[in-house]
Amino acid sequence: MLEIKGLEASIGDKQILRGIDLVVPSGEVHAVMGPNGAGKSTLGYVLSGRAGYEATAGLATFNGADLLDIEPEERAALGLFLAFQYPVELPGVGNANFLRTALNALRRARGEAEMDAPGFLKLARAEMKRLSMPDDMLKRNVNVGFSGGEKKRNEVLQMAILRPKLAILDETDSGLDIDALRIVADGVNALRGPDFSALVITHYQRLLEYIVPDRVHVLVSGRIIRSGGPELALELEANGYAGMVADAA
Ligand SMILES: Nc1ncnc2c1ncn2[C@@H]1O[C@H](COP(=O)(O)OP(=O)(O)OP(=O)(O)O)[C@@H](O)[C@H]1O
Numbered sequence: 735m736l737e738i739k740g741l742e743a744s745i746g747d748k749q750i751l752r753g754i755d756l757v758v759p760s761g762e763v764h765a766v767m768g769p770n771g772a773g774k775s776t777l778g779y780v781l782s783g784r785a786g787y788e789a790t791a792g793l794a795t796f797n798g799a800d801l802l803d804i805e806p807e808e809r810a811a812l813g814l815f816l817a818f819q820y821p822v823e824l825p826g827v828g829n830a831n832f833l834r835t836a837l838n839a840l841r842r843a844r845g846e847a848e849m850d851a852p853g854f855l856k857l858a859r860a861e862m863k864r865l866s867m868p869d870d871m872l873k874r875n876v877n878v879g880f881s882g883g884e885k886k887r888n889e890v891l892q893m894a895i896l897r898p899k900l901a902i903l904d905e906t907d908s909g910l911d912i913d914a915l916r917i918v919a920d921g922v923n924a925l926r927g928p929d930f931s932a933l934v935i936t937h938y939q940r941l942l943e944y945i946v947p948d949r950v951h952v953l954v955s956g957r958i959i960r961s962g963g964p965e966l967a968l969e970l971e972a973n974g975y976a977g978m979v980a981d982a983a
């Protein structure tokens with residue numbers, strides 16, 4: 735279970751998160767929607783421990799562990815996975831090596847045996863087949879020259895291999911075709927279960943037709959101004975944010 739209480743964060747002297755309260759119970763998928771610049775990506779960065787995005791007040795725990803107090807690697811070892819709105823490219827780093835290194839770091843942290851190269855390739859190839867990814871994407875450098883949709887597939891591949899307990903997906907608001915949306919949705923839905931939770935940040939009501947969320951939260955100006963069921967996404971699609979912001983004021 736992810737529990738966030740009174741979370742605040744600033745970038746420079748500008749306060750971005752102004753007291754976020756949010757609980758995502760184990761087994762649930764929650765969506766976060768909100769206008770550009772509301773602080774959605776910042777929330778994901780603060781939770782994952784990205785440099786430069788530190789909480790200034792409040793709490794965030796995952797299954798009881800204080801997330802804000804530990805290194806990004808330790809957060810990952812607890813099962814946290816962040817898919818970026820803009821995935822990083824890593825020139826000079828092969829995708830297969832990158833994935834196997836990440837997987838083995840997690841396995842070590844969990845006290846499991848490391849996976850050797852042949853074992854890893856077998857696992858990766860099976861997942862790639864499922865995602866309709868060509869084999870050569872394992873040999874290429876991480877995300878370098880990947881199209882938007884290929885980066886998405888690669889991200890879902892990472893998720894399928896690392897099997898996180900908490901996935902935070904920050905979805906790009908442009909450039910994804912219907913197939914890519916489906917791939918993201920299938921990737922999340924495949925992991926759904928009692929020990930998995932996800933926070934899906936999106937502008938797309940459409941994505942939420944494929945990943946049906948248990949709850950939808952509306953983040954505006956660094957605060958969650960409303961929470962509701964999946965119908966809230968439809969209401970936003972129909973009416974935009976203005977009315978909701980006025981009601982909350
Ligand atoms: N590194 C940074 N330096 C300066 N300002 C930043 C930085 N990161 C975020 N901000 C500012 O924080 C605010 C929130 O940004 P954030 O990326 O969290 O918004 P968002 O809700 O994800 O928006 P979008 O829907 O456009 O992705 C914005 O005003 C943004 O300019």
Ligand SMILES: [Mg+2]
Pocket residue numbers: 774775776819904
């Ligand atoms: Mg964003």
